Amino acid sequence: MCESDEEQPQLSSSTLAVLQEFLKEKYEQQNNLLEHLVNNKEEQIPDILFDENWQLSQFWYDDKTIQALVRGALNSTPANGKIALISCPTIYSKLKKECGKRQVVLFEYDKRFKTFGTDFIQYDYKLPLNVPKNMSSQFDLVIADPPFLSVECLTKTAVTIKFLTKKNIVLCTGAVMTELVEKLLDIKKCDFIPGHRNNLANEFCCFSNFDFDKTLE
Known part of the structure; x- marks a missing residue:
C-alpha cells in the first residue's frame, strides 16, 4: 500500500x-x-427527544410500543411500587408522567439521560453489579432491553436484572436470543411484539415471567 x-x-x-x-x-x-x-407533565411533549446513537446500538421504540410497555408496567405494579428500566430510555418519559407515586429509575449508559436527575443511574452492562447495593431486590418490575445481541451482553444484563428485581421481569430482545433468555432468566416469550421507529432487520420479541400480555388488555 x-x-x-x-x-x-x-x-x-x-x-x-x-x-x-x-x-x-x-x-x-x-x-x-x-x-x-x-x-412539566405535558402530554404534548414528545416522549423521544434524543436521536439514536447507532454506535451505542440504540434503536428507539415506536409510540405504540412505548404506550404498551407503560400500560403493562402500570398494570403490573402497586401504586407505590418501584420500576427499573435497564437500557430502554425511551420508556422513561411517558412512564414518569403516568406513574403516580411509583418510583422509576433508569439504568443507562448514555450520559445524555443524566438530565433525568436522581432517576438516572450510570450503567454499563460490562459491569453488571456496579449499581447501588441498596437497590438489591427493591424493584417490583424490571424492564430491560440489552443493547447488543450477544451472549456476553445478555448474560451480564441478566445478572443486573436478577440483582434488582423482587420477582417480575420484562425483557425485549432479538428472537435469536430466545433459548439463552429462557435459560438465564426462566422467562417465556409473550404474544406482544415490540416495534421500533426505524424498522429492524432482526425479529424482535418480548419475554416475561408473568402474564404480561394480560396487563396490556
Missing part, C-alpha cells in the same frame, strides 16, 4: 469548528427540552 493510501481525509479547521458548534447547539437544545419534560 502506498503512503497516499494510508492517509485519512481530514476536515479543515474551520469546517471542524462549524461541525463542533452545530453538535454542541443540538445537544444543548435536546437537554433544554428534556429538562422541560422532567419539570
